[in-house]
Amino acid sequence: MAFVGLEIGGTKLQMIVAETPFHVLNRKETRVEPAAGAEGIRQWIARELPNLIRGHDVRAVGVGFGGPVHWKTGTVTQSHQIPGWAGFPLAEWIRTMVDVPVLVDNDANVAALGEAWHGAGRAHDPVFYVTIGSGVGGGLVVGGRVYHGVPPGEAELGHLRLDRQGTTLESRCSGWAMNERVRQAVAAAPGTPLGRRVREDPGHEARHLAAALAEGDPLAQRLLEEWADDFAFGLSHAVHLFHPEIVILGGGLAGVGEPLRAAVARHLPRHLMNAFQPGPKLALSALGRDAVPVGAIEMARWA
Template identity: 55%
Template sequence: MTATPHFVAIEIGGTKLQLCVGTAEGSIVDRRRFLVDRERGAEGIREQIAQGVPELIAKWQPAAIGVGYGGPVDWRTGRIWRSYHIAGWSDFPLGDWLREQTGLPVYVENDSNLATLGEAICGAGKGMNPVFYTNMGSGVGGGLAVDGRIYHGAPPGEMELGHLRLHGPGRIVEDDCSGWSLDKRIREAVATAPQSKLAQLVAADPGEEARHLTAALEAGDPVAQALIVTQAGHFANALGVVVQLLHPEVIVLGGGVSLIGEPLRAAVAERLPTFIMDVFHPGPRVRLAGLREDSVPVGALLMAADRFQISKTTH
């Protein structure tokens, strides 16, 4: 009896690094999670990978590695096109570097593409087609799955939702919808409302201010409620473009900001129809990511298994 093959999934984001091991069906069986030190840049992340992956390989003997990178990549070669959040990644041959480190086949994708695949096959988009996924985290990304497969545009084309210029050439969606932009708005809001519940939470534990929104919303804080309305309006504006052009059956909201949960999802769903033409009403379903923070590694496992199998049949 042949043992079930395992695969390594690596998620490289702007704030966290995840090293996971799992099956071809996307089940995670082991995990290492690290915080990213932005000041150390890509070199610091590569050191974390080089220290953490050998242990997982020795333990699980995986067949291949799938990587989700938080930015534009050449998925055919594994080379990073551009780094927008962490210095030192632009034009880096990530696939080749990892193959040299591990001796294993390595497949690299944009992280939002992999999250889309994970949610389409195993998460909130299961059974629906097409599936559009978008993350609100360090940045804002997007991906489209059609018939259960990632849609790729002409190189280096991806669903770069966060870089839409809806308000002119000098402003992109990330400026209004990323986790960092939300943190900034929270700091500005609590400065003018220091007695609010949100201000009290931020004062007691500053930094990454958006994580306090859930508790403030549960307390009925009007400052937090107003911030959610603003965030949802900005995001629904961008998603209206997605609906007009791609007509997904479902839009899946993921990333760290989506962990605010139902208040954010409901606010986005309520505002989305105001940004799409009447004939498209009520618009696609809007759902929270079913895999939560595992959307990318699950997608990486599915992708690695699929491409590893394809490579076996073509060689």
């Protein structure tokens, strides 16, 4: 008996067919081409999904989508990164290709489920998961199940306002926002280890932070501390509302690793009320880039 986990993100597409979340039978991955829009993504899925499942007894498909969805119907509300998704009946469309039950949920919800059952959230309850990539998303698992508000969404951490002017956590702390922070900083300090790395290998500048931090680069450390303070301030609102036992950091920017986790852990207590000190446990994702497809498979097993 096999299940499919499909991730549709703002930068990455991947699908896994597995007998259990960790016994992977086949997988496929590609990068999103924003210029091709939603139609480009759908063409890739329509081409690759039948090949992926050929020869496997697939019982259900789970999908983690990068944006708000109506999880009861499997209809996309919108994507904040890729045009052409608004109102699209994603579950129904995939069902025409596989003829099995298809469940669709927000990708952060799905990743939270994966981490709660098979990753860093095991033995913790409630579990709050944050994805920090092309956007910033959140998912809450209580009693082993995703917490759902009224469709089409909940726990939209990235859209918390940091001020009355409409600055959001996502606009300050997403991977794209960190890229811009790095670009501006190294333009003023090109001779630093971080500046040298960006000059030699431009694009997606935040990916150079980990190496620059390992070199002891003060510029990289300053950028990380500034980012972590902004992020911890936004995260504190979720902690005050949900008071999870553990907060798990995932997504592309979490690839900076322990320096990022430790920086958030340093700044978060300053933004929490005294009764909640020292705050929840903070951990890095144990499933890494597979958090969404593993969670999607777990969701599909309940179909």
